[in-house]
Amino acid sequence: MKHEDIEKLLAEIQALECKTAKEVEEARIRFLGKKGSITALFEEFRTVDKEVKRELGRPLNELKQAATARIEELKEKIGESLASQGSGEDLSMPGEQLPLGSRHPVSIVRQQIVDIFRKFGYDVAEGPEVEDDYHVFEALNFPPNHPARDMQDTFFVSAGHPNPLLLRTHTSSVQVRSMEKMDLPIRVICPGRVFRNEAISARAHCIFHQVEGLYIDEGVTFADLKQAILLFAREMFGPQTEIRMRPSYFPFTEPSAEVDVSCNICHGKGCNICKGTGWLEILGCGMVDPNVLKASGIDPEKYSGFAFGMGLERIAMLKWRVNDLRHYFENDLRFLKEFESSVEI
Ligand code: DAH
Secondary structure (H helix, E strand, O other): OOOHHHHHHHHHHOOOOOOHHHHHHHHHHHHHOOOHHHHHHHHHHHOHHHHHHHHHHHHHHHHHHHHHHHHHHHHHHHHHHHHHHHHEEEOOOOOOOOOOOOHHHHHHHHHHHHHHHHOOEEEEEEEEEEEEEEHHHHOOOOOOOOOOHHHHOOEEEEEOOOOOOOOOOOOOHHHHHHHOOOOEEEEEEEEEEOOOOOOOOOOOOEEEEEEEEEEEEEOOOOOHHHHHHHHHHHHHHOOOOEEEEEEEOOEEEEEEEEEEEEEOOOOOOOOOOOOOOOOEEEEEEEEHHHHHHHHOOOOOOOOEEEEEEEEEEHHHHHHHOOOOOOHHOOOOOOHHHHHHOOOOO
């Protein structure tokens, strides 16, 4: 390896001229590519004596820098002249159309519910899908072996433990987690996936979605609950919507109620969707049981609150008159495409 080798290449680089981008790339490969002449000198450099190294190290590096700089310079020059000539391509031509997906109907409904309650000042809270018995049952006033536990057939993850892990059967567990960690007053909405050991049919599935709501403050009454649900129902199903409340039972609320909305298809006259009654059931709700407040360290003498829970698939079924729950889980594009116009993406 000699000084002249380096100088010769340097002279070549300085004299280098190219007319097209392709030529520049070829020159880059010729000098600096894997098998390029400068790369070869670097390979050789590794094998020479220390003294030669000391003498040729710097000029060799300078050669590489000069080559890189010249290639860049040529690239720019060619780019500029191309831009001034115009590239010859029609830049106004429409691009290639990419097929765009659409939101799943359950996601659309979840977003609508969350948006409505956000307007009322609710925050969104989430909790784990694999929960413990305490948060799903015990803290919600389901004592061990209480028959109310049979209302929700549970998938257990670890049995035989005093507080076994399980797949949450309802999003009411997020109520408990919110009460444990949030400051009062609490206003939360908790959307999420829930699991029950149910045979799959047109009306039931082992995985579905719920939204839970919780409001706790001083002096909250059943009238506040009724008003919140009425406002929600009108935003969701239209301004003419009426609600009715029927007494019910849930271990975590007292009193408890189930809420129906007036059928938005027949407007109360009776049709096959509302089975001739003029009403459609949408959710369960009630005043939070004092035992539930106490379990999470809230003083029931000072505070009161209401809670409600609804199934998203059910709301979506009512909104779009889908009569088979299984459609929501099959991801049949013909079904999903029906909802393309329901939301701006
Ligand atoms: N967790 C109940 C269920 O899954 C629904 C529910 C009813 C939630 C009443 C509530 C409530 O917060 O107050 O069936």
